[in-house]
Amino acid sequence: xxxxxxxxxxxxGAIRALSGISFNINKGEIVALIGAxxxxxxxxxxxxxxxxxxxxxxxxxxxxxxxxxxxxxxxEAGISQVPEGRRVFPDMTVMENLEMGAxxxxxxxxxxxxxxxxxxxxxxxxxxxxxxxxxxxxxEQQMLAMGRALMARPDVxxxxxxxxxxxxxxxxxxxxxxxxxxxTGTTILLVEQNAHMALSISDRAYVLETGNIVLSGRxxxxxxxxxxxxxxxxED
Amino acid sequence: xxxxxxxxxxxxxxxxxxxxxxxxxxxxxIQLINFAHGEIYMIGAFTGVMMVxxxxxxxxxxxxxxxxxxxxxxxxxxxxxYRPLRKSTRLAALISxxxxxxxxxxxxxxxxxxxxxxxxxxxxxxxxxxxxxxxxKIQLIILVTSAVLxxxxxxxxxxxxxxxxxxxxxxxxxxxSLMGININSVISFTFALGSALxxxxxxxxxxxxxxxxxxxxxxxxxxAFCAAVLGGIGSIPxxxxxxIFLGVAETMGVAAGLSTYKDAIAFTLLIIxxxxxxxxxxxxxxxxxx
Ligand SMILES: Nc1ncnc2c1ncn2[C@@H]1O[C@H](COP(=O)(O)OP(=O)(O)OP(=O)(O)O)[C@@H](O)[C@H]1O
Ligand SMILES: [Mg+2]
Numbered sequence: 001x002x003x004x005x006x007x008x009x010x011x012x013g014a015i016r017a018l019s020g021i022s023f024n025i026n027k028g029e030i031v032a033l034i035g036a037x038x039x040x041x042x043x044x045x046x047x048x049x050x051x052x053x054x055x056x057x058x059x060x061x062x063x064x065x066x067x068x069x070x071x072x073x074x075x076e077a078g079i080s081q082v083p084e085g086r087r088v089f090p091d092m093t094v095m096e097n098l099e100m101g102a103x104x105x106x107x108x109x110x111x112x113x114x115x116x117x118x119x120x121x122x123x124x125x126x127x128x129x130x131x132x133x134x135x136x137x138x139x140e141q142q143m144l145a146m147g148r149a150l151m152a153r154p155d156v157x158x159x160x161x162x163x164x165x166x167x168x169x170x171x172x173x174x175x176x177x178x179x180x181x182x183x184t185g186t187t188i189l190l191v192e193q194n195a196h197m198a199l200s201i202s203d204r205a206y207v208l209e210t211g212n213i214v215l216s217g218r219x220x221x222x223x224x225x226x227x228x229x230x231x232x233x234x235e236d
Numbered sequence: 237x238x239x240x241x242x243x244x245x246x247x248x249x250x251x252x253x254x255x256x257x258x259x260x261x262x263x264x265x266i267q268l269i270n271f272a273h274g275e276i277y278m279i280g281a282f283t284g285v286m287m288v289x290x291x292x293x294x295x296x297x298x299x300x301x302x303x304x305x306x307x308x309x310x311x312x313x314x315x316x317x318y319r320p321l322r323k324s325t326r327l328a329a330l331i332s333x334x335x336x337x338x339x340x341x342x343x344x345x346x347x348x349x350x351x352x353x354x355x356x357x358x359x360x361x362x363x364x365x366x367x368x369x370x371x372x373k374i375q376l377i378i379l380v381t382s383a384v385l386x387x388x389x390x391x392x393x394x395x396x397x398x399x400x401x402x403x404x405x406x407x408x409x410x411x412x413s414l415m416g417i418n419i420n421s422v423i424s425f426t427f428a429l430g431s432a433l434x435x436x437x438x439x440x441x442x443x444x445x446x447x448x449x450x451x452x453x454x455x456x457x458x459x460a461f462c463a464a465v466l467g468g469i470g471s472i473p474x475x476x477x478x479x480i481f482l483g484v485a486e487t488m489g490v491a492a493g494l495s496t497y498k499d500a501i502a503f504t505l506l507i508i509x510x511x512x513x514x515x516x517x518x519x520x521x522x523x524x525x526x
Contacts (some may be wrong), residue, residue, distance in 0.1 A: 075416035104416035
C-alpha cells in the first residue's frame with residue numbers, strides 16, 4: 001500500500017466535512033473518488049496535501065504520517081496536487097508556473113528534462129510559454145495545472161475534477177493524458193463528478209456521500225452497480 | 237527653477253519609494269499594513285549613525301550595517317507580532333502592528349532621548365553642475381543607491397527562485413504551498429527585503445538632512461504608505477512610481493510657496509488619485525478569482 005487513509009475526520013468549524021473515512025491506494029493504480037457536490041472530495045485531497053489538518057485520523061505514506069507534516073514537506077515526499085479550478089498563478093507566465101511546479105527540486109539538468117517531457121505532452125504550453133497564465137483558455141489552464149504538477153516528478157498525483165467546465169472532446173483528451181501519466185509510473189487519485197469517465201479509466205473507486213464512504217470496489221464493477229448507475233451515471 | 241526642483245524631488249521621492257516598497261510587498265503577501273515599518277526605517281537611520289560613530293565605518297559600512305540590523309529586526313517583528321495572529325482577524329494583526337510601532341518608538345525614545353542626533357559627515361559636500369542644475373554629492377549618492385537597490389529588487393522578484401515564490405504566494409497561498417513553497421520562509425524573506433530597503437532609506441535620509449530622531453519614522457512612514465497606496469498597494473512598480481511622484485509633487489509644492497502645507501500635499505494627492513482611480517495608479521482593478 002502506497003497511501004493509506006485511516007478514519008479521517010475533518011471539520012470546518014461546526015461544519016463536518018468528513019466523518020471517518022478510510023481507504024487506500026496501491027502503487028501504480030488509478031483510484032477514483034466520486035460523489036455529489038459537497039460530499040467531501042476536495043476536502044479529502046486538501047487534507048492529504050496538508051492544507052487542512054484533520055480532527056482525527058491518520059494518513060500513512062511510505063512510512064510517514066502526513067497529517068503531521070506541512071504542505072511543502074508533503075510535496076517533497078512525492079505527492080502533487082492539481083487543485084479544483086486549476087488555480088494557475090494568473091499573473092505569472094506559463095513558464096514561471098511550470099518552474100513553480102519544480103520548486104522543491106534542485107537538479108537543474110533533470111528539471112530541463114521534465115520541462116521537455118511536459119512540453120511534449122502539452123505542445124500548446126510550449127507555444128504559449130511566455131503568455132500570462134491568466135489569459136489562457138480553461139482547457140489550456142487545465143493542461144498547465146497538470147504540467148505544473150508533473151514538474152515535481154511526483155510518485156502520487158491527486159487530481160481534483162480535471163474535467164470541470166471542459167468541452168467533451170477535451171475531457172476525453174485530458175482523461176487519455178491521465179491514463180498515460182499513470183502508465184509512465186505515477187500513481188493517481190482522481191476526484192470526479194463525471195463518474196462515467198472516471199470509472200472508465202480507473203482500477204478501483206470509492207463513492208463518497210456526505211463525508212462517508214458508502215461504496216467501494218473495482219471500477220468496472222461499480223460502473224455496473226445499480227446504485228451508482230442511478231445516483232452518479234444519470235441512468236434509470 | 238523647474239529642473240532643479242525635479243532633481244530635489246527625485247531625491248526625496250526615491251527615498252519614499254524605498255520605504256513604500258516594504259509596505260507594498262508585505263501587503264501583497266499577507267494583506268497587512270505593517271505600521272511598524274516606519275520604525276524599521278528610523279532604527280535603520282540610528283544604526284547607520286552608530287556604524288559611523290561606534291564602529292568607524294564609512295558610507296558603505298553604515299548602510300550595510302543598517303540593512304543587516306533591520307533585516308533581523310523585521311524578521312523578528314513578523315515572527316513575534318504578526319505570525320501568531322495570522323489565523324485571526326485582520327484587525328487583530330493591524331492592532332498588533334500599531335502596538336509594535338508604538339513600542340519601537342518609545343524604546344528608542346527611552347534609549348536615545350527625544351532630541352535629534354546629527355549624522356556624522358561621511359560624504360563631503362561637493363556640488364556638481366550639470367548645465368544650470370546643481371546636484372550635491374549626497375543627492376547623487378541617494379539617486380544612484382536607490383536606483384541600484386530597486387533594480388536589484390526587481391531582479392530578485394523577477395528572476396530569482398525565492399522572488400518568484402513571493403509572487404506566487406501573493407497570488408495564491410494554498411496553491412503556492414501545493415508547489416512545495418514554504419510560506420513561512422517566503423513571508424520572512426519578504427519582511428527581510430522590505431526592512432533592508434527601509435534601512436537604506438533611513439541612512440540616506442539621515443545623511444541628507446543630517447539628522448536622525450526616534451519619531452522620524454512617523455511622518456516618513458505615513459507618506460511612504462500614501463505613496464504605496466497611490467501607486468496601487470501590492471504593486472512593486474506602483475510603489476516606485478508612487479514614491480517618486482509624491483517626492484516630486486511635494487518638492488514642487490514647496491517651491492510654489494506651499495511650504496506650510498508641505499506634509500498635507502501627500503495626503504491631498506492621495507485623496508485626489510483615489511477619487512479617480514480607487515485602486516491606485518498601477519493597482520489591479522479587483523482581485524481576480526478563478
Ligand atoms: N472553507 C470551508 N469552510 C466551511 N465549509 C467548507 C469549506 N470548504 C468546504 N466546506 C464544506 O465541506 C463540505 C465538503 O466540501 P468539499 O469541497 O470537500 O466537497 P466536494 O465533494 O469537493 O464538492 P464539489 O464536487 O462541489 O467540489 C461541504 O459541505 C462544504 O460546504
Ligand atoms: Mg470539490
